[in-house]
Amino acid sequence: xxxxxxxxxxxALGVVAFILPDPLPPEPGSSIAADPPAVSICxxxxxxxxxxxxxxxxNVNAEGRFTAFAGGVxxxxxxxxxxxxASTSVDVVDVxxxxxxxxxxxxxxxxxxxxxxxxxxxxxxxxGCAAVPASKAVLAGGATVSGDSMEIQLMNPYAGxxxxxITVRSESGLExxxxxxxxxxxxxxxxxxxxxDILPGREVLNVVVDTxxxxxxAxxxxxxxxxxxxxxxxxxxxxxxxxxxTSGGPRDVVVANATAVAVQYQVDLYGPSGLEEAFESxxxxxxxxxxFPAEEVSVAPVGVRVIATGPVAAFMRLASNxxxxxxxxxxxxxxxxxxxxxxxxxxxxxxxxxxxxxxxxASFIVTGRRSATRAETRTVPGGAIIxxxxxxxxxDGYVITSDRxxxxxxxxxxxxxxAASIGIPVDG
Amino acid sequence: GVxxxxxxxxxxxxxxxxxIGFAGSAVVGMGRxxxxxxxxxxxxxxxxxxLLAGPGTALLAGRGAWVALGAAAVLPWAVRAMFVHRVDEQxxxxxxxxxxxxxxxxxxxxxxxxxxxxxxxxxxxLVTGGRDGKWWLALLSILGLLAAAAFIxxxxxxxxxxxxxxxxxxxxxxxxxIAVVAALVLLGEPRxxxxxxxxxxxxxxxxxxxxxxxxxxxxxxxxxxxxSFGTALLTAAALDTIAGNFLEVVGSxxxxxxxxxxxxxxxxxxxxxxxxxxNERLSFSNALAGESGxxxxxxxxxxxxxxxxxxxxxxxxxxxxxxxxGLTIDQAWLPAEQAGDDALGAVVRQIxxxxxxxxxxxxxxxxxxxxxxxxxxxxxxxxxxxQLDLVPTPLxxxxxxxxxxxxxxxxxxxxxxxxxxxxxGFSGPESGSNRVRISHNGDSGWSPEPGSVDWAxxxxxxxxxxxxxxxxxxxxxxxxxxxxxxxxxxxxxxxxVRR
Numbered sequence: 029x030x031x032x033x034x035x036x037x038x039x040a041l042g043v044v045a046f047i048l049p050d051p052l053p054p055e056p057g058s059s060i061a062a063d064p065p066a067v068s069i070c071x072x073x074x075x076x077x078x079x080x081x082x083x084x085x086x087n088v089n090a091e092g093r094f095t096a097f098a099g100g101v102x103x104x105x106x107x108x109x110x111x112x113x114a115s116t117s118v119d120v121v122d123v124x125x126x127x128x129x130x131x132x133x134x135x136x137x138x139x140x141x142x143x144x145x146x147x148x149x150x151x152x153x154x155x156g157c158a159a160v161p162a163s164k165a166v167l168a169g170g171a172t173v174s175g176d177s178m179e180i181q182l183m184n185p186y187a188g189x190x191x192x193x194i195t196v197r198s199e200s201g202l203e204x205x206x207x208x209x210x211x212x213x214x215x216x217x218x219x220x221x222x223x224x225d226i227l228p229g230r231e232v233l234n235v236v237v238d239t240x241x242x243x244x245x246a247x248x249x250x251x252x253x254x255x256x257x258x259x260x261x262x263x264x265x266x267x268x269x270x271x272x273x274t275s276g277g278p279r280d281v282v283v284a285n286a287t288a289v290a291v292q293y294q295v296d297l298y299g300p301s302g303l304e305e306a307f308e309s310x311x312x313x314x315x316x317x318x319x320f321p322a323e324e325v326s327v328a329p330v331g332v333r334v335i336a337t338g339p340v341a342a343f344m345r346l347a348s349n350x351x352x353x354x355x356x357x358x359x360x361x362x363x364x365x366x367x368x369x370x371x372x373x374x375x376x377x378x379x380x381x382x383x384x385x386x387x388x389x390a391s392f393i394v395t396g397r398r399s400a401t402r403a404e405t406r407t408v409p410g411g412a413i414i415x416x417x418x419x420x421x422x423x424d425g426y427v428i429t430s431d432r433x434x435x436x437x438x439x440x441x442x443x444x445x446x447a448a449s450i451g452i453p454v455d456g
Numbered sequence: 457g458v459x460x461x462x463x464x465x466x467x468x469x470x471x472x473x474x475x476i477g478f479a480g481s482a483v484v485g486m487g488r489x490x491x492x493x494x495x496x497x498x499x500x501x502x503x504x505x506x507l508l509a510g511p512g513t514a515l516l517a518g519r520g521a522w523v524a525l526g527a528a529a530v531l532p533w534a535v536r537a538m539f540v541h542r543v544d545e546q547x548x549x550x551x552x553x554x555x556x557x558x559x560x561x562x563x564x565x566x567x568x569x570x571x572x573x574x575x576x577x578x579x580x581x582l583v584t585g586g587r588d589g590k591w592w593l594a595l596l597s598i599l600g601l602l603a604a605a606a607f608i609x610x611x612x613x614x615x616x617x618x619x620x621x622x623x624x625x626x627x628x629x630x631x632x633x634i635a636v637v638a639a640l641v642l643l644g645e646p647r648x649x650x651x652x653x654x655x656x657x658x659x660x661x662x663x664x665x666x667x668x669x670x671x672x673x674x675x676x677x678x679x680x681x682x683x684s685f686g687t688a689l690l691t692a693a694a695l696d697t698i699a700g701n702f703l704e705v706v707g708s709x710x711x712x713x714x715x716x717x718x719x720x721x722x723x724x725x726x727x728x729x730x731x732x733x734x735n736e737r738l739s740f741s742n743a744l745a746g747e748s749g750x751x752x753x754x755x756x757x758x759x760x761x762x763x764x765x766x767x768x769x770x771x772x773x774x775x776x777x778x779x780x781x782g783l784t785i786d787q788a789w790l791p792a793e794q795a796g797d798d799a800l801g802a803v804v805r806q807i808x809x810x811x812x813x814x815x816x817x818x819x820x821x822x823x824x825x826x827x828x829x830x831x832x833x834x835x836x837x838x839x840x841x842x843q844l845d846l847v848p849t850p851l852x853x854x855x856x857x858x859x860x861x862x863x864x865x866x867x868x869x870x871x872x873x874x875x876x877x878x879x880x881g882f883s884g885p886e887s888g889s890n891r892v893r894i895s896h897n898g899d900s901g902w903s904p905e906p907g908s909v910d911w912a913x914x915x916x917x918x919x920x921x922x923x924x925x926x927x928x929x930x931x932x933x934x935x936x937x938x939x940x941x942x943x944x945x946x947x948x949x950x951x952x953v954r955r
Binding site: 031034037038039041043044045046048049050052053055059060062063064065067132134161186187188215216242243 | 584619623625628634639643656661667669760771812838839841844845846
């Protein structure tokens with residue numbers, strides 16, 4: 029009897045130990061959604077007859093830090109204050125004579141933006157500074173035909189080494205070179221890849237930069253005649269908005285396929301006679317590049333929308349006998365745009381373009397940010413684009429605040445040289 | 457430490473020898489315990505292998521809990537000390553008492569939670585009709601808690617905080633197997649039924665309690681070792697005689713199955729311990745230390761098992777700091793959180809957001825000069841991809857190592873006046889007016905002139921030396937337990953002399 033009672037006890041304990049659910053294991057806290065640091069990374073050039081000014085536009089009166097980096101070290105750093113105008117400009121010559129280098133801007137707030145303007149004796153270029161390095165970025169619109177120089181500047185401001193793979197397609201097809209494979213960008217360094225040396229004589233170039241390790245911001249540096257252009261490599265997208273200003277010379281919209289598969293694309297044109305859907309359409313073969321001359325449509329400013337079935341990148345190129353300007357389009361419309369550096373060009377003829385791809389009219393305030401800020405109110409009809417002259421000279425930049433989503437771009441010319449830069453959309 | 461000293465400072469060799477010693481002690485201990493209870497079969501020594509592995513100890517060893525093996529090795533001796541064989545009835549009470557106290561103190565030193573295990577076994581033996589155990593010896597075994605009192609008082613969460621559990625899960629096969637073997641033993645030879653019932657009852661009861669999930673890591677560790685001990689007792693009963701009637705033979709075979717299952721866990725040649733030597737793997741922190749000596753490493757992983765010892769929960773990962781000179785047994789369990797730990801937790805969370813450009817600057821006040829991210833790449837790696845002062849340095853495989861480019865010292869009197877480690881304290885250049893900031897939690901035990909800088913301790917730099925002394929209960933309890941140990945040894949000697 030005792031024997032069977034013992035067996036019953038053991039059996040009961042065994043059943044209990046078996047059927048009880050396992051206790052919940054200790055868990056760590058919930059992951060925090062990654063929030064990139066509030067920085068911008070700018071291409072700068074100081075020396076050899078060129079000088080750079082980096083402008084910062086913010087929504088707060090607070091401090092930030094500018095650090096130039098090259099060769100693995102910090103070349104110089106300065107703390108800046110945006111002041112009551114929530115804007116400021118830093119002349120790189122006051123920090124260090126760094127040659128072609130990168131600059132890390134630690135922004136006063138997460139919605140601050142930066143842009144760089146590079147002046148030479150007969151050249152000027154401008155571009156907004158990238159806030160978040162893209163793991164895959166596209167650069168198109170340059171060439172290495174005789175007389176033209178094209179370089180890719182790879183900037184790595186961080187403590188870890190970065191490695192990129194560069195894919196290039198020209199009119200001859202996909203290019204191959206060991207100098208484009210496993211390109212190492214050391215920490216706190218800026219590296220130039222001279223496509224004119226590696227792939228000379230190419231008329232069209234589509235460059236795709238894949239970052240396989242670390243973080244890199246890539247920009248293109250293009251020299252044609254006496255002018256130069258600096259423009260960002262951009263993360264590809266399926267939807268692009270490209271404002272095209274008036275110009276004294278050819279105006280091109282360049283569309284590049286960022287992938288190894290063919291994509292369908294459609295170009296909608298917003299011209300003087302209104303919206304023309306599917307103005308152009310077709311197929312882009314792997315890494316293929318197409319150029320659409322806006323001149324054939326109108327000499328007035330036009331807006332272009334590119335829609336594709338796969339990731340592409342769109343750029344705007346203004347060229348004349350003496351000037352060259354290149355900038356990307358925008359992948360989004362927004363109600364708030366920053367244009368840092370607009371109006372920093374001496375003796376300039378500066379213009380701002382506001383492109384409204386929507387149906388309804390947009391009313392916006394354009395503010396020139398400087399110590400004595402000045403603002404104007406304007407309207408752009410639905411499906412139209414307007415171009416107007418800058419009214420505030422020597423400003424740190426311009427801000428567009430619209431009641432409807434729009435796209436903004438600025439362009440300027442000075443002494444025969446030209447520059448253009450797409451605006452930077454600001455969330456909220 | 458003592459064994460390393462005896463073995464000419466070769467820590468690894470000393471640890472290997474101790475591990476082998478643990479194994480031998482467990483096997484011999486189970487054999488001697490079963491022998492004292494009247495069993496003479498082959499199973500009594502073989503059951504030592506079940507004690508070393510079984511349903512519980514194997515999990516702890518696999519997690520790297522080397523001390524758990526020591527506890528398992530001592531447990532059968534502590535239990536044996538409470539039982540007096542009829543042949544030993546003439547032994548002096550002093551000798552018996554001394555033996556109980558010695559083994560109980562050693563057991564509690566290895567695993568405080570196991571201090572009550574001998575008493576529990578005695579109770580079960582008594583309830584099932586056994587009369588070999590002495591009640592006064594069982595009560596004396598509680599004195600073993602004196603060896604662990606200071607530890608438990610200093611960190612009660614080690615016993616009580618469920619969030620600190622290791623989360624080790626015993627496979628469901630074990631309670632079924634134990635119940636089956638126990639049923640067969642209970643149906644078999646009457647002589648082995650009590651041992652089988654006590655073993656199975658003990659093992660199944662603690663396995664059920666483990667599933668409830670009560671208590672902290674100390675309770676979890678004790679329950680796991682006890683589960684293996686109970687299973688070992690059952691195995692000793694099942695394998696006491698191999699021949700017999702059909703049920704007895706089947707019971708022996710079932711016991712052999714338990715033995716085989718345990719031996720498999722031990723078959724890797726490391727007694728189930730996790731492979732590798734973490735101190736050797738992270739020795740770069742000492743080798744590459746500057747003149748100020750090594751600081752600390754911050755170990756981070758999304759897999760808790762890849763962080764040696766106890767770790768604290770972060771946002772999506774586990775983390776802890778390790779002394780750059782190497783992790784010692786006493787550092788395996790983290791102390792109760794103080795201001796410095798809270799401050800470090802806040803810094804780690806800030807870094808984990810990915811928005812911190814200078815994480816090295818935030819970690820420098822904690823004397824952290826290396827960050828090691830173990831295992832698969834995860835959110836913490838993403839957070840460190842865009843920062844300026846933690847330099848990726850590929851020093852070990854399977855982990856990402858970052859060197860803090862900013863100087864981070866354990867003790868400094870400011871203006872570059874670094875103080876160096878000196879025993880458990882620090883020493884450096886004397887300075888009449890300066891104070892030395894020490895990257896440890898502020899505590900009045902530091903001298904001279906203890907103070908604090910935020911969460912960190914500070915002392916006056918007047919004497920060129922900073923020392924730490926425990927006082928009050930924290931000092932008295934270890935002294936008392938040492939005195940009790942000496943008393944117990946003396947009692948054993950006196951008892952033998954007087955017999």
